[in-house]
Amino acid sequence: MIDVVYGDFYTLSYAKGTGTKIFFSLLLSFVLVLSLIVPTASAKIKETKDASKAKRLHVQIVLFDGFDLLDVTAPYEVFAAAGMYSGEKVTVELVSAEGKRSVPSGLNGPSLEAQTALDPNRSGIILVPGAAGKPTGNTEDTIPNILRQPNETDLPDLMKQAFDNKEVTVATVCGGSLLLAMQGLLKDRHAVTHHIGMDALEAAGAIPVQARVVEDGPRLVSGGGVTSGLDVALYLVERELGPQIANAVETLFEYERRGTVWKAKGIAPIDFTTSQ
Amino acid sequence: MIDVVYGDFYTLSYAKGTGTKIFFSLLLSFVLVLSLIVPTASAKIKETKDASKAKRLHVQIVLFDGFDLLDVTAPYEVFAAAGMYSGEKVTVELVSAEGKRSVPSGLNGPSLEAQTALDPNRSGIILVPGAAGKPTGNTEDTIPNILRQPNETDLPDLMKQAFDNKEVTVATVCGGSLLLAMQGLLKDRHAVTHHIGMDALEAAGAIPVQARVVEDGPRLVSGGGVTSGLDVALYLVERELGPQIANAVETLFEYERRGTVWKAKGIAPIDFTTSQ
Numbered sequence: 001m002i003d004v005v006y007g008d009f010y011t012l013s014y015a016k017g018t019g020t021k022i023f024f025s026l027l028l029s030f031v032l033v034l035s036l037i038v039p040t041a042s043a044k045i046k047e048t049k050d051a052s053k054a055k056r057l058h059v060q061i062v063l064f065d066g067f068d069l070l071d072v073t074a075p076y077e078v079f080a081a082a083g084m085y086s087g088e089k090v091t092v093e094l095v096s097a098e099g100k101r102s103v104p105s106g107l108n109g110p111s112l113e114a115q116t117a118l119d120p121n122r123s124g125i126i127l128v129p130g131a132a133g134k135p136t137g138n139t140e141d142t143i144p145n146i147l148r149q150p151n152e153t154d155l156p157d158l159m160k161q162a163f164d165n166k167e168v169t170v171a172t173v174c175g176g177s178l179l180l181a182m183q184g185l186l187k188d189r190h191a192v193t194h195h196i197g198m199d200a201l202e203a204a205g206a207i208p209v210q211a212r213v214v215e216d217g218p219r220l221v222s223g224g225g226v227t228s229g230l231d232v233a234l235y236l237v238e239r240e241l242g243p244q245i246a247n248a249v250e251t252l253f254e255y256e257r258r259g260t261v262w263k264a265k266g267i268a269p270i271d272f273t274t275s276q
Numbered sequence: 277m278i279d280v281v282y283g284d285f286y287t288l289s290y291a292k293g294t295g296t297k298i299f300f301s302l303l304l305s306f307v308l309v310l311s312l313i314v315p316t317a318s319a320k321i322k323e324t325k326d327a328s329k330a331k332r333l334h335v336q337i338v339l340f341d342g343f344d345l346l347d348v349t350a351p352y353e354v355f356a357a358a359g360m361y362s363g364e365k366v367t368v369e370l371v372s373a374e375g376k377r378s379v380p381s382g383l384n385g386p387s388l389e390a391q392t393a394l395d396p397n398r399s400g401i402i403l404v405p406g407a408a409g410k411p412t413g414n415t416e417d418t419i420p421n422i423l424r425q426p427n428e429t430d431l432p433d434l435m436k437q438a439f440d441n442k443e444v445t446v447a448t449v450c451g452g453s454l455l456l457a458m459q460g461l462l463k464d465r466h467a468v469t470h471h472i473g474m475d476a477l478e479a480a481g482a483i484p485v486q487a488r489v490v491e492d493g494p495r496l497v498s499g500g501g502v503t504s505g506l507d508v509a510l511y512l513v514e515r516e517l518g519p520q521i522a523n524a525v526e527t528l529f530e531y532e533r534r535g536t537v538w539k540a541k542g543i544a545p546i547d548f549t550t551s552q
Contacts, residue, residue, distance in 0.1 A: 006480065015396070068353075069349045069352065069353055070349055070529075072354045073345045073346055073349040073350075074346060074349075074350075076345065076385070076386070076504070077344075077345055077346045077408070079383075079386060080383055080408075084410065094386060107356055108353070109353075109356060110370060110388050110389060112386050112388075113386060113387065132353070132356075134360065135528070157552065170403060194530070195530065210315050212530075223528050225385065225529060225530030225531075226353070226528070226529040226530060226531070227506070227529050227530055228530060229501070252411070252501065252502070253346075253501060253502040254470070254471065254488075254501030254502060254503055254504060255501075255502070255503040255504050263495065273420040
């Protein structure tokens with residue numbers, strides 16, 4: 001488009017046999033037209049460059065025995081749909097600390113197959129779901145007990161490497177942040193978890209924040225209870241690929257992202273819960 | 277509680293040596309007290325009876341090749357949580373027309389294991405999900421093509437039996453209603469599907485209704501796009517087990533059911549889209 005405009009401009013400015021007045025009048029018109037057209041054209045070029053250089057995003061979703069099915073499948077499907085709409089710029093796979101294996105979800109739910117081992121050296125997003133189980137009690141099938149079990153595996157070591165990798169964003173849904181906090185990995189980090197687990201999150205050293213989605217720096221994004229996995233994934237799709245892909249996924253899913261993503265930016269609200 | 281009250285009443289009314297005036301005064305007081313206590317006591321008894329006679333609800337969720345993962349897992353988890361909160365009054369299983377087998381979800385997504393064959397003679401809910409694939413096009417992996425494939429299996433026959441069974445409610449999520457309509461099973465029935473499929477639903481003989489959840493009679497409940505599976509399942513949990521269990525699941529999932537369930541009841545709104 002720019003070529004065509006410049007082409008006409010040069011043709012005209014070099015046109016012989018026209019009076020100086022007409023020439024300058026035409027020149028002025030074309031400068032005006034150019035001032036309208038060029039920024040649009042530049043924006044279009046910039047947009048195309050942005051799209052072409054948009055890094056491919058790889059998402060690993062971590063499975064462990066007793067994981068919550070919806071914590072995994074909701075973000076899985078958001079990222080898969082983002083891949084579909086972006087010409088496969090997003091890829092997503094299910095992983096486990098132990099490698100390829102069938103992993104049972106909690107409450108005797110269905111199993112999902114981890115396709116490969118969690119790779120903390122691979123750039124992109126590593127998402128940790130919560131567990132499905134009884135909210136409280138002393139039996140093995142309570143959520144706190146299920147979240148404690150991965151401590152005995154390689155997961156804490158792998159997640160520590162993930163946190164050390166500057167090319168990785170760690171995301172969590174529901175009890176996922178509590179799982180990491182129980183492994184000592186969220187010390188002094190802002191995070192949210194399922195509302196039942198907020199006290200436990202604080203006790204494990206994190207700074208609990210009441211929000212649907214919390215971003216602590218760019219490399220830790222946590223979500224609240226179960227269905228917040230939709231919002232965590234939609235936020236990350238927007239952040240990494242822009243609002244158009246995120247909006248397309250929302251439309252496809254007949255869902256609108258919920259809540260302002262909390263970040264330690266801007267002014268903080270006055271705390272009316274403490275005595276002033 | 278009623279026994280105790282009547283006991284005291286008879287004891288008093290048969291008490292000898294009290295004056296007639298005192299007796300009638302006391303009688304009047306007790307009638308008043310009874311009029312306050314008995315209805316409450318009756319309500320409590322009725323409530324207990326309601327709870328104890330609450331039928332066990334069995335939910336079969338149908339898997340077919342190319343099913344949409346979230347269409348299945350969102351209602352699965354709602355019903356599973358309702359089971360947890362009701363002392364297992366709700367049970368849910370994944371089924372297929374072919375029986376026990378591993379069924380791949382669409383868009384090369386993870387497989388889920390159908391535990392057994394779909395049984396149209398078993399009372400309860402039979403839920404049919406939609407497909408995951410490209411929304412349009414001519415390739416095999418488009419949603420209309422994936423939805424057409426179960427026509428070649430026993431699913432249409434089994435679903436026809438399900439519709440004939442008065443103890444079964446058929447529920448659908450997303451393309452599930454379109455799948456049934458394409459099998460000729462939704463002729464003149466009110467239903468909703470994913471917004472992209474509404475015209476196809478009408479072309480297949482159903483009456484499309486723009487709503488998050490549509491109930492056609494008590495035995496057909498359909499939902500819109502993907503995430504409406506949460507709303508379909510929460511509505512059915514409330515309908516079958518009452519609002520307290522549904523509310524507990526909502527709280528656990530940090531989700532609030534969306535939309536008024538459309539039914540052919542009450543007055544119909546004036547249609548402003550047709551010329552008056």
